[in-house]
Amino acid sequence: MTFLxxxxxxxxxxxxxxxxxxxxxxxxxxxxxxxxxxRFIPDVxxxxxxxxxRLSDVLLLMLRVAVVMLVGVAVxxxxxxxxxxxxxxxxxxxxxxxxxxxxARDSAARYYEKGDLLFVYDSAxxxxxxxxxxxxxxxxxxxxxxxxxxxxxxxxxxxxxxSELRGEADSVEIVLISSLGAEQFDNATSTIRALWPGRIRxxxxxERRGFPVQTYRDVRSAPLDDPVRAAVSFATRLDTGHxxxxxxxxxxxxxxRADTTWTQYGLTLVRWPASLDxxxxxxxxxxxxxxxxxxxxxxxxxxxxxxxxxxxxxxDGLVVARWADGSPAxxxxxxxxxxxRDVAIPIPSRGDLALREGTRRLVAALTRQCxxxxxxxxxxxxTLDMLRxxxxxxxxxxxxxxxxxxxHLTTWLLAAALALLLLEPLLRRQxxxx
Amino acid sequence: xxxAGSYGSLLDALRGVTWPARRTIRGPAAGTHRSRQxxxxxxxxxxxxxxxxxxxxxxxxxxxxxxxxxFLRITNDRATLxxxxxxxxxxxxxxxxxxxxxxxxxxRIAIGLAAVAHGAGDPxxxxxxxxxxxxxxxxxxxxxxxxxxxxxxxTIAPAGGASLEPMLSLVxxxxxxxxxxxxxxxxxxxxxxxxxxxxxxADVLAIHVVAREELEPxxxxxxxxxxxxxxxxxxxxxxxxxxxxxxxxxxxxxxxRGWRAAGAAYFEVPADEAADHAVRRIASPAAASAQxxxx
Numbered sequence: 001m002t003f004l005x006x007x008x009x010x011x012x013x014x015x016x017x018x019x020x021x022x023x024x025x026x027x028x029x030x031x032x033x034x035x036x037x038x039r040f041i042p043d044v045x046x047x048x049x050x051x052x053x054r055l056s057d058v059l060l061l062m063l064r065v066a067v068v069m070l071v072g073v074a075v076x077x078x079x080x081x082x083x084x085x086x087x088x089x090x091x092x093x094x095x096x097x098x099x100x101x102x103x104a105r106d107s108a109a110r111y112y113e114k115g116d117l118l119f120v121y122d123s124a125x126x127x128x129x130x131x132x133x134x135x136x137x138x139x140x141x142x143x144x145x146x147x148x149x150x151x152x153x154x155x156x157x158x159x160x161x162x163s164e165l166r167g168e169a170d171s172v173e174i175v176l177i178s179s180l181g182a183e184q185f186d187n188a189t190s191t192i193r194a195l196w197p198g199r200i201r202x203x204x205x206x207e208r209r210g211f212p213v214q215t216y217r218d219v220r221s222a223p224l225d226d227p228v229r230a231a232v233s234f235a236t237r238l239d240t241g242h243x244x245x246x247x248x249x250x251x252x253x254x255x256x257r258a259d260t261t262w263t264q265y266g267l268t269l270v271r272w273p274a275s276l277d278x279x280x281x282x283x284x285x286x287x288x289x290x291x292x293x294x295x296x297x298x299x300x301x302x303x304x305x306x307x308x309x310x311x312x313x314x315x316d317g318l319v320v321a322r323w324a325d326g327s328p329a330x331x332x333x334x335x336x337x338x339x340x341r342d343v344a345i346p347i348p349s350r351g352d353l354a355l356r357e358g359t360r361r362l363v364a365a366l367t368r369q370c371x372x373x374x375x376x377x378x379x380x381x382x383t384l385d386m387l388r389x390x391x392x393x394x395x396x397x398x399x400x401x402x403x404x405x406x407x408h409l410t411t412w413l414l415a416a417a418l419a420l421l422l423l424e425p426l427l428r429r430q431x432x433x434x
Numbered sequence: 435x436x437x438a439g440s441y442g443s444l445l446d447a448l449r450g451v452t453w454p455a456r457r458t459i460r461g462p463a464a465g466t467h468r469s470r471q472x473x474x475x476x477x478x479x480x481x482x483x484x485x486x487x488x489x490x491x492x493x494x495x496x497x498x499x500x501x502x503x504x505f506l507r508i509t510n511d512r513a514t515l516x517x518x519x520x521x522x523x524x525x526x527x528x529x530x531x532x533x534x535x536x537x538x539x540x541x542r543i544a545i546g547l548a549a550v551a552h553g554a555g556d557p558x559x560x561x562x563x564x565x566x567x568x569x570x571x572x573x574x575x576x577x578x579x580x581x582x583x584x585x586x587x588x589t590i591a592p593a594g595g596a597s598l599e600p601m602l603s604l605v606x607x608x609x610x611x612x613x614x615x616x617x618x619x620x621x622x623x624x625x626x627x628x629x630x631x632x633x634x635x636a637d638v639l640a641i642h643v644v645a646r647e648e649l650e651p652x653x654x655x656x657x658x659x660x661x662x663x664x665x666x667x668x669x670x671x672x673x674x675x676x677x678x679x680x681x682x683x684x685x686x687x688x689x690x691r692g693w694r695a696a697g698a699a700y701f702e703v704p705a706d707e708a709a710d711h712a713v714r715r716i717a718s719p720a721a722a723s724a725q726x727x728x729x
Binding site for chain 2: 031032033034035036037038039040041042043044045
């Protein structure tokens with residue numbers, strides 16, 4: 001048995017001592033004795049207590065001490081523990097898009113043992129439960145299209161739930177399996193890291209090779225002479241030689257009828273209606289013309305200058321392309337494990353716009369796998385040192401204040417204390433009758 | 435209180451003990467105490483020239499024959515001394531409650547002194563002042579008076595607030611009066627009455643019975659109550675213990691001085707002192723003469 005709040009035992013002991021002292025003091029009221037020579041005693045105010053140490057009402061005292069100790073033990077949160085490990089681990093696995101998945105799985109399998117806590121995180125952290133959590137990590141779908149993992153979210157979840165190991169191990173170690181890119185750090189990371197008093201084991205994963213990754217683009221609902229299909233064919237040819245591991249489906253039909261189940265496998269669906277009039281997008285009033293459209297990120301900017309007729313607006317989401325006046329031309333939003341990108345850029349089938357280099361780059365940018373826009377960047381060694389920390393492992397005893405619900409033993413102890421409290425009036429009545 | 439039969443060992447221990455009067459007495463009957471009267475006893479004292487009217491039977495004829503002068507042979511007489519034992523049976527004598535040590539000691543001393551006096555042929559009486567008033571056995575010389583006194587003590591339980599002072603008026607002035615008490619009640623009135631008796635020729639002995647628990651009340655803190663004045667309650671704690679000892683000691687010293695100054699003999703007898711030892715101490719001629727010198 002172990003106690004999560006042993007200080008409560010000390011408090012209970014102190015209270016019991018006080019109860020015993022009170023019983024002694026109560027019994028120190030001296031009885032009145034006959035002394036014929038009383039008149040020779042100096043007349044001072046009568047004192048109510050004496051120094052004779054004698055316990056009174058031993059049964060009542062034992063009952064009260066038992067009540068106090070039961071409450072103390074209950075508050076101390078006892079837990080029946082079996083064989084304990086010396087170290088329990090909270091394994092945080094980065095599941096953002098950019099990590100090398102095989103390496104992440106291997107690292108997780110290396111550090112995770114039965115009884116440990118396993119978290120996967122991207123922009124949020126989720127605990128992987130179940131009988132075989134590593135099997136879940138091995139699943140492809142566990143990996144997120146979200147390019148950016150949030151260390152703050154991961155650390156917060158780990159610190160919050162690490163106390164679940166209090167019955168399993170003496171010490172707790174956080175193992176962070178991540179690419180540790182600079183984009184995973186935010187302003188709260190250092191503050192949240194400071195909440196964990198021990199050191200953190202860092203396992204740095206390599207980024208996915210061939211970034212930006214090669215993509216297989218599948219154009220649906222489009223005739224063979226569709227300008228986007230033509231542009232895509234150019235874009236795909238540029239990626240020749242890479243292994244096509246990710247697929248992007250480009251649906252040129254009505255956006256409302258696009259098959260979004262594609263995204264449940266972590267893939268990208270690009271809804272780029274060929275006819276914007278029947279696209280299902282919100283019509284733009286009045287219809288106007290934009291002189292250019294821009295897509296891509298810093299360093300990979302793509303600009304196509306041509307008069308575009310803006311008849312519709314894309315739905316709300318992360319803007320991935322803008323018209324020359326700044327209004328969104330294409331947006332992106334997560335859906336299930338993948339993402340859906342809505343493009344409201346008309347590509348005329350006539351003319352050579354689809355064959356231009358700028359258009360090819362625009363199509364390549366807009367039909368990229370979700371989350372490939374920002375390449376990871378390294379962080380400084382000092383930042384990694386801050387994250388790693390220098391302290392020892394955290395003892396589970398130090399996590400007591402973070403524990404949550406009391407166990408069944410506590411409930412039973414409190415019930416026993418309550419039952420004894422109910423007995424006390426009976427004892428007092430018996431004593432008074434005696 | 436002790437049963438009448440329990441005095442056997444005490445009486446055995448006191449066999450042969452004498453209790454002389456502290457002064458010459460004027461007694462009517464022949465006894466063991468020195469009398470103020472000159473008589474015809476064989477104990478020669480002095481010669482005195484014959485004067486007309488003297489009894490010619492007291493002439494020393496052999497001296498007259500040798501010297502042709504007439505002298506009377508003067509001798510000391512011996513007389514009996516009535517002894518009245520007065521016991522205090524107030525509530526304060528019923529202490530300690532468990533053993534009634536003071537009352538028991540008072541009874542044993544009274545029986546012992548009565549036996550000693552009775553053995554010398556003195557008439558012995560007992561007078562007890564208790565809650566129910568005064569109980570008296572008049573002085574007698576007959577056999578069985580000791581047993582009567584013992585049976586009387588059996589019937590009495592110390593209680594209430596009794597005073598010895600009224601008893602002093604019941605006895606003849608020339609008797610020996612033994613006051614056995616703790617003197618915690620009416621000590622001044624009693625002393626005044628005793629002084630009058632002493633002036634009238636009585637031989638007064640004040641026997642002060644003190645319980646060991648009164649001398650050394652123990653180290654435990656307690657609230658005490660006067661058995662004769664229930665409203666008087668005091669705390670006997672470490673802070674007051676020394677003051678108690680001093681006050682009680684000063685009172686006892688003053689009590690002894692007052693009795694001795696009045697011409698009485700004063701003896702302090704702890705309740706746990708062997709009764710025969712106490713009786714020997716009280717009846718001792720040395721003690722009597724010392725007390726007389728002190729007086």
